Amino acid sequence: MHEQSRRLSEPLRWGRREKTAAAALAACIAVVLLALAAFALTSGSPARRDCISVTFASTLGGALVHECGARARRTCASPAAFSGVEQQLRAACERAGMPFKTG
Numbered sequence: 001m002h003e004q005s006r007r008l009s010e011p012l013r014w015g016r017r018e019k020t021a022a023a024a025l026a027a028c029i030a031v032v033l034l035a036l037a038a039f040a041l042t043s044g045s046p047a048r049r050d051c052i053s054v055t056f057a058s059t060l061g062g063a064l065v066h067e068c069g070a071r072a073r074r075t076c077a078s079p080a081a082f083s084g085v086e087q088q089l090r091a092a093c094e095r096a097g098m099p100f101k102t103g
Contacts, residue, residue: 052076052092056085065089077101 014022051068052075065082067075076093079086079101086102093100 050096050098052089052096052098054082054085054088054092056082056088072096073098 048068050072051066052072053064053066055062055064057063065075065085072093075082076089076096076098079089082089090100
């Protein structure tokens with residue numbers, strides 16, 4: 001009983017095996033984090049300049065209008081279908097460098 005109370009009162013000591021296991025775990029975590037960072041920096045395609053994207057409130061929640069190229073030009077040229085979000089659509093068309101037709 002005396003031996004158990006002495007053992008419980010002393011702090012734990014890490015031996016060579018425990019230190020090696022902790023170092024290996026830290027190295028694995030570092031490698032995974034570096035791989036994820038490299039993947040995040042190199043993946044994905046560059047954003048297109050001829051795209052418009054507008055998110056707005058709809059009857060069933062949020063709605064998204066995302067068009068590129070000729071479809072984006074048609075949407076900017078005839079915004080009547082999106083009368084509730086005309087300001088956001090105008091801003092998206094201007095950012096894409098497309099003419100916005102009012103009314």
